[in-house]
Amino acid sequence: MADPIDRGLLPESTVLSPGATSIGGCDLLGLAAEYGTPLFVYDEQQLRDRCREAVAAFGDGVAYATKAFLCTAMARLAWEEGMCLDVATGGEAFVALHAGVPSDRLVLHGNNKSVAELDMALRRSVRRVVIDSFAEIERIEALVSGGAPPPRALIRVNPGVDAHTHEYLATAGADSKFGFALRSGEAEAAVARVSASASLDLIGIHLHVGSQVLDISSFSRAISEVGSFVAGLRLPELSIGGGLGVAYNAGERAPSITEWAAAVTAACRAAGI
Structure with a gap:
């Protein structure tokens, strides 16, 4: 018999029962049957709760690091909850902008920004650029x-x-x-x-x-x-x-x-x- 899963490793909305597990009210076996495996499952309410906690704790300007997980839905969710988005590549910036996030809610990060990425950030008037080297200044x-x-x-x-x-x-x-x-x-x-x-x-x-x-x-x-x-x-x-x-x-x-x-x-x- 497999060891029970430590609840501390699971989303707060997880319900464990004999032969079944659900997250956010969604049965995982049902999700696997519908979408196949492997499958990433995120609880939207928990994501929103953590965004709200971050904004309440740090105030306006706190940013979600898109390298953690990024798709248009996640970018839109973080912005809707009052967060800026930290992007480290032109691709991440494109996804965020495509999701409808205003450019002045983006922070461009990263230690290897290309000229094209910097040019995009400046011409789009992103909120902040984090400088990582003297070459980047030039x-x-x-x-x-x-x-x-x-x-x-x-x-x-x-x-x-x-x-x-x-x-x-x-x-x-x-x-x-x-x-x-x-x-x-x-x-x-x-x-x-x-x-x-x-x-x-x-x-x-x-x-x-x-x-x-x-x-x-x-x-x-x-x-x-x-x-x-x-x-x-x-x-x-x-x-x-x-x-x-x-x-x-x-x-x-x-x-x-x-x-x-x-x-x-x-x-x-x-x-x-």
Whole structure:
């Protein structure tokens, strides 16, 4: 007999009964018979509830990371619930726009943006562009000199902290390829470079410590690490990125979005941000 499934790994609407399982009132055997297997099943109400929790916890501007799961229905759902959408490729941006999401609710991310992707973002006037390298600054300046409007930009800073996640999912270690390193002075140089450019409107700093992070103290440590740097800039925005984990194994507990936001808020206050 198979071991019972840990309820903590299932959507809240899951009902387990002998010989049957349903999610959101939909029988899984019936879904498998109708659509075939393998099959991904999402509970729309739970998705909406989590979006609402995120907006309530962080306010306007909180973004859904489309790399987690993206189709037109998901993009439309997140936007309907008041979220922005974080896109890292032209393809992700196309899906979001095709779903009817306004371009000013998109945040362009990623450490390998092409000239075409940047050009699309600038000419569509996306909400934010997160800058990841000096080469990207040069690409944006060239596009603006060619007639594209200057973007509102955040600089991605690598705080150099251990996120207590799998090494392949960590993005803020000392040897990470992502963002501008704080400890080497690279982040300070990037801020100076963008601030002096007429082609970019610097409005904030962005961090991302990793993915599948279950220990929310990782976010607090990252904020503490960049606290004096960020406070001294007096920019209107600080994005602490995503990466909050979910339970994959029996016995694991993932912090709620509300708990995560409370820890982040406390860390920002302690850092004087």
